[in-house]
Amino acid sequence: MKVPEELRYRETHEWVRVEDGEALVGITDYAQGELGDVVYVELPEVGRAVSAGEAVAVIESVKTASDIYAPVSGEVVAVNEALADHPEKVNEDPYGEGWLFKVRLADPAELEALLDAEAYKRLLEAEG
Amino acid sequence: MRQTPLYELHKRLGARMVEFAGFAMPLHYGSIKAEHLAVREHVGVFDVSHMGEFWVVGEEAPVFLEYATTNRASRLKFGRAQYTLIPNASGGVVDDAYLYLPERGRYLMVVNAANVEKDYRHLTALLPGYAAQVYDASEETALLALQGPKTVELLSGLTDADVASPKKNTVFRANVAGRPAILARTGYTGEDGFEIFLTPEDAPAVFEALVEAGAQPAGLGARDTLRLEMGYPLYGHELTDATNPLCTPYAWVVKPKDPPFLGQERMLAGPCPKRLVGLVLDSGIPREGYPVEKDGREVGRVTSGGVSPVLGKGIALAWVEADWAEEGTALLVVVRGRRLPARVHALPFIRR
Structure with a gap:
């Protein structure tokens, strides 16, 4: 199970990649494996202001619907439109083409509250 | 476990x-x-x-099964099987089951795993007066x-x-x-x-x-x-102790008879204020418990929902008010606050 070193993680299994004050958000390899085949992704509207911890997206797998939480606060500046036709990208490439949305950081200090790769790996071990 | x-x-x-x-x-x-x-x-x-298996045996096993199930058990020929329902006294469904006659005079009944104990209690309570026995063979x-x-x-x-x-x-x-x-x-x-x-x-x-x-x-x-x-039912979702099967697409399994099956009169009395129907959505995925609306009013609830891998669309079984149960009727399913168009669809959802 892949846990890239350069990313930050929320305990609810979202990842964050920060570039130029913007945070790209997706779900982790572990999360996609738990969900199973993703068949539908409901994303926030571009321009929406989201708060850290807010449920902002929904991923539907064959079996169930799961809330996705914003790891950081800010304005949604982009969403992954390709998932409308290819939701399976979330399974196939969770850290790449399966990204979900991009947030312009309102408070970069919030990143400190997220887990680094080591802490996230420990969390996964604890979840068994 | x-x-x-x-x-x-x-x-x-x-x-x-x-x-x-x-x-x-x-x-x-x-x-x-x-x-x-x-x-x-x-x-x-x-x-x-995990499914339960009962053997129903004895000289009066066919007569007993005619009373304890809604389909025509006594007409089952050696080497044949039939889908059936186990009715309760109030016109509802204790379980749905498959009844086989793999040996002359010995019926094999397959019931839902979650209902094995309930079914066994129910069936054995109906046995007195019949020269028949029920054995729970689920473990073996x-x-x-x-x-x-x-x-x-x-x-x-x-x-x-x-x-x-x-x-x-x-x-x-x-x-x-x-x-x-x-x-x-x-x-x-x-x-x-x-x-x-x-x-x-x-x-x-x-x-x-x-x-x-x-x-x-x-x-x-x-x-x-x-x-x-x-469009097959799953007990606990489409069929329950309180469900009148005559209001569902599975009404064909109910064969009124004389002497009647348990609860026959209550079941036949109906009525059906709601009917169980199939729904297809163009987008979004319905899940169990989601409300179904018409003209701004809740007219039903989803009992089972998900995505059809063959159609690539959201499909559901749902109870809806009888007025809105006709094939083709346009309804809305409330998916996390969003009202998504749905259409009443004949079962099965896919053509075989």
């Missing part, structure tokens, strides 16, 4: 195990969707050993379901019996992979297939032989999406 005889094999095959009706069962072996499509296009094998019976269009081709290589000729709902004894079994041309997927009754000791070897011969191991996840595509 209880285990089926195939528990260790499932783990070895990489199954994702979940709790279902008190059993540790495989949800999938990697992908529900792939397993679903394998059953629709090729062949899959399920462990359904394993059950596999081999399902899909390539079933006959695959099974032919593992048995000397003619598996091509028997019609749907035929049941007979034969060896499979060298082990004695009861074979029934029945299933819960809408595909051709056989259900294979075995001893717990023989079941793992037969499952493995079927997999080695090319059957895709399939879990409860695919079992649920397959039955939903066909």
Whole structure:
């Protein structure tokens, strides 16, 4: 199970990649494996202001619907439109083409509250 | 948690195990969707050993079963099987079941895992006055379901019996992979297939032989999406102790008779303020419990929902007010606050 070193993680299994004050958000390899085949992704509207911890997206797998939480606060500046036709990208490439949305950081200090790769790996071990 | 005889094999095959009706069962072996499509296009094998099996025997077993089930049990010929319902005294459903006559005078009834104790209590309470007995053989019976269009081709290589000729709902004894079994041309997927009754000791070897011969191991996840595509009921969702089956697409299993089955008069009295229908959505995925609306008012609820891997669309079974139950009726399903267009659709959702 892949846990890239350069990313930050929320305990609810979202990842964050920060570039130029913007945070790209997706779900982790572990999360996609738990969900199973993703068949539908409901994303926030571009321009929406989201708060850290807010449920902002929904991923539907064959079996169930799961809330996705914003790891950081800010304005949604982009969403992954390709998932409308290819939701399976979330399974196939969770850290790449399966990204979900991009947030312009309102408070970069919030990143400190997220887990680094080591802490996230420990969390996964604890979840068994 | 209880285990089926195939528990260790499932783990070895990489199954994702979940709790279902008190059993540790495989949800999938990697992908529900792939397993679903394998059953629709090729062949899959399920462990359904969690299901309950009762033998109903005795001189008056046919008469007893006419009273205790809604279908015409006494008309079941040796070597045949029928879908049936176990009614309660108030016109509801204790369980749905499959009734087989694999031996002369000895009926085999397969019931839902979650209902084994309830069904046994219910049936034995009805026995006094009948020269009949009910034995719960669930512990000593394993059950596999081999399902899909390539079933006959695959099974032919593992048995000397003619598996091509028997019609749907035929049941007979034969060896499979060298082990004695009861074979029934029945299933819960809408595909051709056989259900294979075995001893717990023989079941793992037969499952493995079927997999080695090319059957895709399939879990409860695919079992649920397959039955939903066909519009088949799952007890506890579409059918309950309070459900009048005459208000559902499964009314055909109810055969009023004289003398009547238990609760017949209450069941026939109805009425049906709501009807169970199929719904198809162009976008979004309905799930159990989601409200169904018409003209800004709730007119029903989803009982089972999900995505059809074949149609690539959200499908559901739902209770809706009888006025809105006609095929083609436009309704809305409330999916997380969003009202998504849905259409009442005939069952099954897919054409076979």
